Amino acid sequence: MNSPLKNLIESLIFVSQEPLTAERLRAVLEGVPAADIQAAADELIADYATDGRGIHIVRVGGGWLFSTKPAHDREVRRLLQIERKNRLSSAGLETLAAIAYRQPVTQSEVSAIRGVDSTGALKTLLEKKLIKIVGRKKAPGSPLVYRTSDAFLLYLGLNSLDELPSEEEIAKILEEEKAVDA
Amino acid sequence: MPETAAETLPIEESPVPSPSAESPEGYQVRLEIFEGPLDLLLFLIRKKKIDIHDIPIAAITRDYLDYLDRKTEINLDREAEFLFIAALLIYIKSQMLLPRETDLAEHEDPRQGLVNRLLEYEKVKAACSLLREREDGQIVQWKRDFIPPLHGENELEPVELSLFDLAESFFLMMKRRSADDTRTIRGRDVSIEVKMKELVGLLQERHMIDFLEYFEAHASLEEALVSFFCILELVKSRVAVAVQDELFQTIRVWLRKDARRTGAHE
Numbered sequence: 001m002n003s004p005l006k007n008l009i010e011s012l013i014f015v016s017q018e019p020l021t022a023e024r025l026r027a028v029l030e031g032v033p034a035a036d037i038q039a040a041a042d043e044l045i046a047d048y049a050t051d052g053r054g055i056h057i058v059r060v061g062g063g064w065l066f067s068t069k070p071a072h073d074r075e076v077r078r079l080l081q082i083e084r085k086n087r088l089s090s091a092g093l094e095t096l097a098a099i100a101y102r103q104p105v106t107q108s109e110v111s112a113i114r115g116v117d118s119t120g121a122l123k124t125l126l127e128k129k130l131i132k133i134v135g136r137k138k139a140p141g142s143p144l145v146y147r148t149s150d151a152f153l154l155y156l157g158l159n160s161l162d163e164l165p166s167e168e169e170i171a172k173i174l175e176e177e178k179a180v181d182a
Numbered sequence: 183m184p185e186t187a188a189e190t191l192p193i194e195e196s197p198v199p200s201p202s203a204e205s206p207e208g209y210q211v212r213l214e215i216f217e218g219p220l221d222l223l224l225f226l227i228r229k230k231k232i233d234i235h236d237i238p239i240a241a242i243t244r245d246y247l248d249y250l251d252r253k254t255e256i257n258l259d260r261e262a263e264f265l266f267i268a269a270l271l272i273y274i275k276s277q278m279l280l281p282r283e284t285d286l287a288e289h290e291d292p293r294q295g296l297v298n299r300l301l302e303y304e305k306v307k308a309a310c311s312l313l314r315e316r317e318d319g320q321i322v323q324w325k326r327d328f329i330p331p332l333h334g335e336n337e338l339e340p341v342e343l344s345l346f347d348l349a350e351s352f353f354l355m356m357k358r359r360s361a362d363d364t365r366t367i368r369g370r371d372v373s374i375e376v377k378m379k380e381l382v383g384l385l386q387e388r389h390m391i392d393f394l395e396y397f398e399a400h401a402s403l404e405e406a407l408v409s410f411f412c413i414l415e416l417v418k419s420r421v422a423v424a425v426q427d428e429l430f431q432t433i434r435v436w437l438r439k440d441a442r443r444t445g446a447h448e
Contacts, residue, residue: 116218
C-alpha cells in the first residue's frame with residue numbers, strides 16, 4: 001500500500017499552492033514513467049478519499065490540490081478569523097457568468113447582455129483576479145477584451161471551461177423555474 | 183460600486199427594513215430585487231405568464247412604468263438604464279402600430295431584438311444559479327492558495343486609524359516646528375570661533391567626518407549654518423580637505439596631513 005513514489009507525490013501536492021498538474025509532476029519526477037506516476041497519484045487520492053481524513057485531494061484547475069472538507073468550514077474560518085462567507089455579489093456573479101459564457105468579451109458587450117453598466121463589477125472581478133484582460137478589440141475605441149482566469153476555474157472548482165454548466169443544464173433550470181411559476 | 187444600487191431597488195415597499203440585512207438570512211428578505219431593467223422585465227413576463235415570444239408590449243410597458251413610479255429610491259445611474267428600456271418598449275410599440283407597406287412575413291418583428299436580449303439574459307440568470315451552487319460548494323473547502331491574514335485583529339487597528347495617525351503626526355510636527363521657531367527667536371549664540379575649535383578638535387580626534395551625518399546632528403539651522411561656514415573657511419585656508427567620491431554621494435572632510443601635525447588652526 002505504501003510506496004516511496006506515492007509519498008513523494010503526497011509531499012509535492014502538499015507544498016503546491018496552485019493545482020499541481022500531471023505535466024508538472026512528470027517534469028519534477030524526471031525519469032519516472034508517466035504510467036507509474038499516474039498510478040501512484042490515483043492510489044494516493046483514493047487513500048485520502050477512503051481513510052476518513054480531515055483533508056482530501058481535489059482535482060481542480062487541471063491539477064491536484066489538498067483541500068479541507070466542507071464540514072470543517074466553520075472552524076477553519078474561526079481559525080483564520082474570517083467571520084462571513086465571502087460570496088460574490090449577485091451583480092458580480094452575473095457579470096462573471098456573462099463573461100464566462102461569452103468570452104472573449106468587452107465591457108460594453110457585458111453591459112448589453114445585462115442591460116446594466118458593468119464597469120464597476122468588471123473592476124471588482126479584475127481585483128479578485130477572477131477575470132483578466134487579454135488584449136484590445138479591433139473596433140472603434142479599441143476596447144479592452146476580457147476572459148476568465150485560471151483563478152476563476154479554481155474558485156468554482158472547475159478543471160476547464162468545458163466543465164461550465166452546459167446549455168442543456170441551463171435549459172433544464174429554466175424549465176424548472178417555469179414549472180414553479182405555472 | 184454602482185451595481186449595489188440596483189440591489190436596493192424594491193419592487194414594493196420592502197417588507198421589513200431588516201437590521202440583519204448583512205447576515206446571509208438578510209439577503210432572503212431582499213429577493214424581490216432586480217439586477218437591472220431586463221431582470222425586471224423578465225419578472226413581469228413570468229408573473230403574468232406571458233409567452234416571451236409574443237409579448238403584449240402595451241400591457242408590459244404599463245406594468246413596467248407602474249413599477250418605476252412606485253419605486254421610492256432614486257438613483258440616477260440606474261434610473262437611466264431603467265428608463266432606456268422603457269423608451270425601447272414604447273418605441274417597439276410605435277413600430278408595431280405603424281402601417282407597413284411590405285408584408286409582415288418579410289419584415290422582422292420589431293420585438294425580436296428585445297426578445298433575443300431577454301432570452302440571452304434569462305440564460306445568464308439560470309447559469310448564475312448553477313454557478314452560485316458551485317461557489318457555495320467551493321468556498322467551504324479551504325485550499326492552500328488562501329494566504330491567511332498575518333496580523334491579528336489588534337495589529338490591524340492602526341490601519342483603520344491611519345487618518346488619525348496622520349493628523350497626530352502632523353500636529354506633532356507642527357509643534358516641533360514652532361518649538362524650533364522659539365529657539366531661533368531666543369537666539370542662542372554660536373560663534374564661529376567656538377565652532378571652529380570644536381570642529382578642528384573633532385577632525386583631529388576622528389581624522390574624518392561625514393558631512394551629512396555631521397549636519398543631521400545639529401539641533402538648529404543657525405548652528406548648522408555656522409558649522410558650514412567653518413568648514414568652508416577650513417577648506418579655503420587649506421587646513422581641511424573635502425572629498426566627494428561620486429555625484430550625490432556624501433562629502434567627507436578631513437584635516438590635511440601637515441595641519442594635523444601642527445595641531446589646531448591658529
